[in-house]
Amino acid sequence: MKAIIYARYSSDNQREESITAQIRACTEYAERNGYSIIKIYTDEAKSAQTDDRPGFLKMMSEIKGNLVKPDFLIVHKIDRFARNRYDSAFYKRELRKAGVVVQSVLEHLDDSPESIILESVLEGMAEYYSKNLAREVMKGMRETALQAKHTGGLPPLGFDVDKNKTYVINESEAPAVRMIFEMRDAGYGYNAILDALHKNGYKTKLGKPFGKNSLHEILRNKKYIGTYVFNRSASKNPDGKRNNHLSKNPEDVIEIPNAIPAIIPESLFWRVQEKMNQNKKQNATGGQKAKVVYLLSGLIWCGECGKRMVGSSSTYKTRVTREIRQRHYYLCNNADRTKTCNNKKINKHTIEEYVLNKLKQDIFSDEAMPKLAKKLYDFYSNSKKEAAGEGDYLKKELAKVDRQIENIVDAIADGTAVVRAFTKKLKSLENKKATLESRYQEWYIKQQEQIISFEKILEILNNYKQALHSDDPLVVKQVIERFVKKVIIKTDTIEVNLMVSVHTTGGGGGS
Template sequence: MTMLPKELDFTTSTSFNSSNNEERTKQVAIYARVSTTEQAEEGYSIDEQTRILRKYCEHQGYEVHKEYVDRGVSGKSVKGRASLQQLLSDANEKRFDIVLVWKSNRLARNILDMLQIVDFLKQQNIAFRSYSEKYETETPTGKLQFNMMAVIAEFERDNIAENVKMGMIARAKEGSWNGGRVLGYDSIKVPTDNHKKTLTKLVVNEKEASTVRRIFQLYTEGNGYKSITNTLNKEGHVTKKGNMFSISGIKTILTNPVYVGYIRYNVRRDWSEKRRNNINPDPVIEKGKHDPIIDDTTWQKVQSIMRTRAKRPNRVHSGEFPLTGIMKCPACGAGMVLGRTTNRKKDGTKRVLEYYVCGAWKNKGTAACRSNGIRTAYADEYVFNKIAQFAADDRLIHDLVQNVNSSHRKVTEPLEREFRALSDLMAGIQSKKEKALTLFEENIISKSDLKERFQKLDEEKVRLEDRIQAIQQQLGQDGKREISYEMVKVVMSNFVNSFKNSITAEQRKQLLHLLIRTISIGDDRKIETIQIQFNNDLLSHFKQGEAKSSGNDDFASPFCIYFNL
């Protein structure tokens, strides 16, 4: 594991001379990241990274704008790194001149991510610097060196990932547990001479094991997934995380060979990219070192019943019913899903009735909620007719736009006033720094007084920046969130036309989910409100023609507005 390099020997004392201060002091954004405790112990610690980078900035005469820190986050992807996302947002507003990291792989280990970030910074006239790797991305030579280091960093990450995967497969083939939580067992750490590795083994948790045995018992007695789920939830059984059981959770338990004493590993390949869609036809299944909870006879009986039931064809129907997910249960707020009941007529024929029912009820049983069903034919027709009526009623659109914008201004105007006042205070801090520097140069105050004043001003600046950032988030970056009649009219008209011309049910479902955020229903099983969402995705899909040329519809920054029909 690479150690942090020794600090540069900063023997030159900091000096403030007039020639250096004629130019504006460069603002530096420090970015630091650490992914694991092991790396921190080996010298990658956040505190050590930021300490060295601050000292480097001090020696170079730079001013630290802000420290952006991601703790315990992998560099494999830029997603999920809140501080990095904030850094890029601030870079878009040109708040600093340089981004400084201890090592380039702290920024990203994926070469594509790294090149895209550096290219984005370059477009904002922001330089990228690595303390450990001396190159400048503004020069051809520096760019070549950077690209080579990026390739090496990605190779290193891929190589480490491959070695780790091979090690885990080898452990699974030995019958050892590779970590993770599973109902019925506790994962206990095993002492090892290698402090870099943490080994675990499975020990039966008798309280949870009784729940597992109950699940297998109910299934061998002929109960289905939903019946078992309902029974367990009524009896008070809970999952490993303390939640109610679901149908999918029951199926996962019944198909997991860990309960009969086997280790199964590498079921799904390339999980981070393909999630559940890349099933390994030949996973590792070996006799484990742990005690089984279920005997072999029960296991074989369960698998035999599953194979028999698997021959029944599954019904695929979710795409035909466009309101699943966006229609909410009035009792628990869960998304509504499709449910069917079968009635027999007097002449003996069967009639299938289709409803939107509570997803929690269908998946977890009556212990979770009631069905709260609403007929699909009524709901689908009502929602589309309501949208079509709104799109055709100019007066209604005018009134709605006026009400939405009026409500928006009541919220944003006080925030905008506060933002302007804070911005003036921020400018005043820089002015105070310049005055203090002048006093120092004229030998009116000492160097220690200057540092003390700068420190107090920096602390005040951080407080102001935090509040400004919070206001910007509330305002939606630039605050341009009002809507116009023309924009709403065009979007709604284009939606109605697209919906009518949709060829498949799945297309109609996608369109409705793009426009509608939620649909609420009352206790009388009638639709109460349809909440429409106007955001970037909706505009990019439906905003055409005259709406594009509207000067009031500048939604380059992220925004989202909701209103009810």
Template sequence: MFLAGHGYNQIIRELTEQSYKSRYGKPISKGTLGTILRNEKYTGTYIFNLTDSKDAAGKRNGNRHKNSEDVIRVEGGMPQLVTKEDFQKAQDKMNQNKRQPGAYKAKEMYLLSGLIVCGECLKKVGIQYAMMGNTKYSGRSKLKYVTYRCGNRDRTKACKNPELRREYIEAYVLAQLQEKIFNDEAIPVLAKQLNEYQKSKQTSVKADQQRLIKSLEGVERQIDNIVNAVAGGLNNPAILEKLSSLEQQKIELETKLLEAQQVKEKAAITEDALRQLLSGFQDHITSRNLPEIKKFIGSYVEKVIVYKEHVEVIFKLQVVDLIDGGEGSRTPVRR
């Protein structure tokens, strides 16, 4: 669709209608779509060690790439879904679009794009229609209003969920972030939970390494047996085909093991580090640094569901409910 001239909004609408979601279960956003179009792995090239390691807070910037000599590429290392010719055409077209920013630059920044969905459609038809940014002018003085409204409203006119003023909903989500996650009472609990999660991930990585080592040893034993048999005079086409398959398995296992070994044990996350993170977040809010605020929201908010009478904010992390004192990994906040 992209090569045929369709825009991101058209492609996203088509994907939404067919119930496609991102690998994290979220609606496809423009950012996700751009990442897909840039992903060389779809051409059959397995790539890893591409991005810089995580920072002290455990966050990774997927857009910050390492030097080309540090990136490991394995041609034919995974199934090819897109021809290299089509992939290159897409890159050329995206680069051409970059050189024409006036036609493609968004006039407004929506902090909740990709996160905010229509609760009424979800309740009525079971589909999470994304709420899209919308600008309109009203009254004699043509005052400008920037809102979020359900994408299904434009497509079918069936949704009756009212539009929501951008400044209201974005301010509300920011307030909930500060109240539920970035505050003095929640930080000790958050630090403990992050360290427990980090420890569990490290244990999982070590288990994966041991499993890969055992699998690699098994494949190498099979290769040695076949090589010895061939050296002893056995020359069967099926045996040679099996040897070729095992050699490919060995390459894949070695690649995965090398990737797993790149994972370093992380230092414990301290409460002071989280407070510094909070301080940076508040500085961004004060200075209205919208790109950084948008990154923060994307890191800690899983979804914002808008109903006619209330809004639910679902966080990605376990947070303390300061009203009821309970804890949960999905904490709806209603207004």
């Protein structure tokens, strides 16, 4: 069996050795299970909450492109893979398509239904930790912001930050800022402004040519009139991307007028804002059409021919108003392309509501949830008990190695052994001891961490239940993909197979 390793640490404050320790633990795990490591991927000081992880993305690209063909992907802990449940579910699904199974060194999860659901509980805890940490970091940043000091990252073009984190004007960059505002006020468009900046040799803060997005950011930034602004940009979307054109609610934004030195006059700034707002209204086209999310894509199958069913749509005109509308449905891929299957298409809303109701009844009802939580807690507790004996084994092995090392050292000291003959053996034993100590430390950490109570499992299941009612279809889709194994559509029946049964209505699967 072939395996690859993915390791990362998410803070510049963590030591580089933490990646080395993860790789060592993953390598030992592979050796214990008889896997052959064919490649190792790493990301340093990257967050698992976003896709800004070149090592991870390279790994996914090479797997999908068949450049590497592993059977397993080994991580030290689930949160090394991803701390966002949607991100985790998406990539694991991609890996499953490629025949790759994710395995964690410290969380021994198999492919059983209980293990799959328990994994989501662990991911939920990791996501909670990540968001809680972000909240605590934000508290400290807000205190800094209330003093109108720089909170991190690059300051805007035209500003530098002194040793006290106070904004000061960068006189070599400020002329570019003034040019941008003055040209926009004079009616010049973005292309003309970009040309002028290029001809004058001006660059962005990163030393790159200006683009339209960077111009927009500059023209909307109140710091240029001396107003300190913090926490304006809207939060990142589920893909970890941020639209800097969107803003948070005013009550969440800190603004302190006359707190930093101004680069341009207020009158110039507000004239430009008025022009930009007018253009925005003129260019409005009634809004873009919302992208339709098919909640069951990848999970729904034709029960007549065994092929996948895919989301599709068609348009029609209403009889009275002749308004153009769309119908959305799922149809058999085989029936659509080859016409060799006679299964009918099924209305998108109808089948999705059927599956959601099935989940609410068999997994998230008041009767089912405590039973599922108990089942998961028992499974988790038994796994912990099975792992408990590993500590005794490792301690015995360590004691045995210590005795062997001591015997060799004593023999060398007494002169009853040839030093050269025992040097190789001694080095081998010391390496073995280091490996055992590392394994024991990992075992100890595992025993101390993640003591999941029945109440905590029930709380996380309740969070999933609430997510089913989310206005964001991607959130709903995430829950469905976690708890639904397959939906099978026949000409006269619908079968919903859930990941786990809790025996409230005769089984978790079925129609």
